[in-house]
Amino acid sequence: MQASTAKKAIDAKLRAKGIGMSFKRDGNTTAVLENIDLDVGEGEFLCLLGPSGCGKSTLLNIVAGFLEPTSGTVMIDGESVKGPDARRIFVFQERGVFPWLTVEGNVGFGLFRLTRAERETRIAHYIKLVGLQGFEKAYPQELSGGMKQRLEVARALAVKPDMLFLDEPFGALDSITRLIMRGELLRIWEAERKTIVFVTHDIEEAVQLADRVVVMSTRPARIQKIVEIDIPHPRDISSPRYLELRDGIFEEIGLAHKI
Amino acid sequence: MSSTAWTRRLERVVWPLLLGLVLLLAWHYSVAWTGSKVFPSPLDVRKGMAELARRGVLWGYIADSLRRVGVGFCSAMVVGIPLGLTLGWYPAASQVVNPLIQMVRPISPIAWIPISIVWFGVGERSAIFLIFLAALFPIVVAAMNGVRNVPSIFRRAGRNFGLSPLRLLATVVFPASLPQIIIGLRIALGIAWLVVVAAEMIAVDSGLGYLVIDARNSGKRYDLVVAAMLMIGLIGLGLDIGFRQLETVKAIRWGFRHEG
Ligand SMILES: Nc1ncnc2c1ncn2[C@@H]1O[C@H](COP(=O)(O)OP(=O)(O)OP(=O)(O)O)[C@@H](O)[C@H]1O
Numbered sequence A: 001m002q003a004s005t006a007k008k009a010i011d012a013k014l015r016a017k018g019i020g021m022s023f024k025r026d027g028n029t030t031a032v033l034e035n036i037d038l039d040v041g042e043g044e045f046l047c048l049l050g051p052s053g054c055g056k057s058t059l060l061n062i063v064a065g066f067l068e069p070t071s072g073t074v075m076i077d078g079e080s081v082k083g084p085d086a087r088r089i090f091v092f093q094e095r096g097v098f099p100w101l102t103v104e105g106n107v108g109f110g111l112f113r114l115t116r117a118e119r120e121t122r123i124a125h126y127i128k129l130v131g132l133q134g135f136e137k138a139y140p141q142e143l144s145g146g147m148k149q150r151l152e153v154a155r156a157l158a159v160k161p162d163m164l165f166l167d168e169p170f171g172a173l174d175s176i177t178r179l180i181m182r183g184e185l186l187r188i189w190e191a192e193r194k195t196i197v198f199v200t201h202d203i204e205e206a207v208q209l210a211d212r213v214v215v216m217s218t219r220p221a222r223i224q225k226i227v228e229i230d231i232p233h234p235r236d237i238s239s240p241r242y243l244e245l246r247d248g249i250f251e252e253i254g255l256a257h258k259i
Numbered sequence B: 001m002s003s004t005a006w007t008r009r010l011e012r013v014v015w016p017l018l019l020g021l022v023l024l025l026a027w028h029y030s031v032a033w034t035g036s037k038v039f040p041s042p043l044d045v046r047k048g049m050a051e052l053a054r055r056g057v058l059w060g061y062i063a064d065s066l067r068r069v070g071v072g073f074c075s076a077m078v079v080g081i082p083l084g085l086t087l088g089w090y091p092a093a094s095q096v097v098n099p100l101i102q103m104v105r106p107i108s109p110i111a112w113i114p115i116s117i118v119w120f121g122v123g124e125r126s127a128i129f130l131i132f133l134a135a136l137f138p139i140v141v142a143a144m145n146g147v148r149n150v151p152s153i154f155r156r157a158g159r160n161f162g163l164s165p166l167r168l169l170a171t172v173v174f175p176a177s178l179p180q181i182i183i184g185l186r187i188a189l190g191i192a193w194l195v196v197v198a199a200e201m202i203a204v205d206s207g208l209g210y211l212v213i214d215a216r217n218s219g220k221r222y223d224l225v226v227a228a229m230l231m232i233g234l235i236g237l238g239l240d241i242g243f244r245q246l247e248t249v250k251a252i253r254w255g256f257r258h259e260g
């Protein structure tokens, strides 16, 4: 299942070239992204890793079509990205679920083009996939943070997108739930083979999940290094190779791995 | 339900009732001690109410007042919600219309009485127009602000799923602003009830507002005046309590603070 990097580069799902972004505020311009080139392969799990405020969310919003870059182009499937698209769903932190809809209503939100019967089977399937059976009629305020996060993932998957953009989706969860959610996401990814771009500032999280980890520098962000994580899933997080890769990234970011 | 929740609920009813009772007693004894001939005691008022019921006008008057509020309030809702949603949706439109709204809003509905009589004549329609006018502005303003305050994260999610603007409005923006709209409706209903009484004092010959004026003019029946005032207050309270039940509907409740 580990396609070679060379092959990925050829049939890139997403290709960003020369992305630059600067924001104007109070007459000053801040350069946030500088000359970013990035390819994401079909079915790949890619993590964007970098210090807080470096521009990870900005980059993710650009490739998702929510923000227009100051320079550069983003191509997905050979088409240039003009705006958000139902084939590529952006998952926010849990705050993105609609509080006025039930679990069912949220999962079915994007399915308005389907017939009623199709919609119902689709909803049931994804509720089961994320383990929310029994909560179909519950409202988000009756769910825990982790359940809301799973609900949002289910809402995204239900429209059968070919890409998912996740911006620190587990950032607000406690460490145990976070660990469980990572396992769930990997399980879903293996079942559905979406192309995933996942933003995080947690090194362990990146090394546990990704095929490749893109390490970004401080602002203005450039791509500092791309680390291929050549460990098959399920990953043994105490194996020497895991520790080697993890420590390599720690050093890359300029942190001594001690506290 | 746990027993503490029960006692808490009970307390919420018992204490206000007790306060009401104390005030009634205070009223009764102050009338008795001062020996007032004009101001009615609670017992006089009760007798007055019984008399109204016997004459068969009490329920009719209440129904008339409620009907006027119902019609006026509902038409304000039908006009005000779409108008407010549109204004909130197109900031350019609200920039044009908002100064006008803010200018017309502070004009008391009472000040509109002469105009409404010119337009609609003395009677039912005039009263309903005043109620409509009074209820309209809080509804429009609430819907407008509701739309403006929809978190961008919800709009973005809606756009991401490829919704048409109309569908986005119907399935995201409207439900997201509903809690604020409900608050606006509740304020508007209170105002509508306030205005119906004023309107009935001038424009019509039935209803609780009419009763207040009529009882005073025909024989200084202050027992009936106070009886009508009490009915007005109690029905206002009832309307408010009824309306607050809406806030517990689950699809709306997220927008309100609830302890449970
Ligand atoms: N709309 C905006 N206007 C002005 N500046 C912005 C805007 N959005 C982001 N920035 C700036 O761009 C920089 C990068 O922001 P971004 O949210 O992409 O960082 P991030 O890497 O996602 O950080 P974090 O890990 O804390 O989420 C920040 O310095 C921020 O102040």
Ligand SMILES: [Mg+2]
Pocket (backbone or CB within 6 Å): A056, A057, A058, A167
């Ligand atoms: Mg961010």
